[in-house]
Amino acid sequence: MAHSGTTQPSARIGRVFLVGAGPGDPDLLTLRAARLLTEARLIVHDGLVEPAILAMAHSRARLVSVAKRRAHHTMPQEDICALLVREALAGNDVVRLKGGDPLVFGRGGEEAEACRAAGVPVEIVPGISAANAAGAAAQIALTHRDHASVVSFVAGQCKGLSDQNWSGLAGVGRTLVIYMGVKTAPQIAEKLMADGLAPDMAVAVIENAARPEMRVLRGVLAGLPALVEGHKVRSPALIVIGEVTRERDATLAAIAVKAEQ
Structure with a gap:
């Protein structure tokens, strides 16, 4: 990878790597992601990327945070795109490190x-996307022969x-996974019940999936x-709606107990 310094005109055009950081556990990175991370000299990263993953970066790497939070963006999306382009045109290779998967509610398509x-x-x-990581960590099968043959992903925080x-x-027969729905949980519940979904449909909220502090x-x-308000749920968290989330054995119940500890 090219060394990243000041952005001066260069005959060489660098490459941009849009890398999925997964749910936060460094062990869940792909081998390619881990290799790029250890070689990179410039890493532009999301705010929710775990410190343990950033710690894998090369000692001489320059780390640039473009953290986003609800109603507060360190850097607008168009400026992030401009930053990636500017650095690459200056001859620098850039690792753009994004939580989860770059193309699942990660705006990776816009940056590409x-x-x-x-x-x-x-x-x-x-x-590894947040949905896959959360399902695996909580031992919730998003699809199941007996309970769901369809799974859908939606964003709960949007205009x-x-x-x-x-x-x-x-x-x-369906599972609905809602990203970014913590703040809009009341509107989500109202919306789904107005669409005819039964009020007693099983749901799960998975906070900090695949991390030591995970709660189900x-x-x-x-x-x-x-549920969200009473337990003071904070992002990152997913809402999973469907029969696949209903407790059916002692193993699932034991996992759910973590929420009360």
């Missing part, structure tokens, strides 16, 4: 498009949430807002 439009070579290195058409995404909270759809 910006790079291609500027003539910058870009490679996408997939990561015009009430106007989004989620009809048919949740219910018998279980309840029913009508009680979702109280």
Whole structure:
């Protein structure tokens, strides 16, 4: 990888690597992601990337945080895209480290498009998505022969949430995974029940999936807002709705107990 310094004009165009950091456990990185991370001299990373993963970076790497939080962005998305392009055109290879998978609610598509439009070579290195990580860590099968043959991913924090058409995404034989839904849990529950979903449909809230501080909270759809508020759930967290989340044996119950410890 090219050494990253000041952005001066260069005949060489660097490459941008959009790398999925997965749920936070360094052991869950792909081999390619881990190799790029240890070789990189410039890493532009999300705020939710675990410190343990950033600690794998080369000792001479320059780390640039572009952390995003609800209602507060350190750097707007268009500026992030411009940063990646600017550094690459200056001859620097850039690892853009993103939580989960770059192409699942990660805006990786926008960043890839910006790079291609500027003539910058870009490679996408997939990561374990939040949904897959949360399901595995909580031992919730997102699809199950007896309970769900369809799984859908939606964003719970977006403009015009009430106007989004989620009809048919949740219910018998289906699993709905909601990203970024902590703050809008009351609207989500109201929306789904208005669409005809039963108030006693099983739900799970998985906070900090695959991390030591993971919590798994279980309840029913009508009680979702109280579940989130009562346990002071904070991001990163996923909401999973469907029969696959219902406790059926002592193993699942033992995992859920972690929420109360």
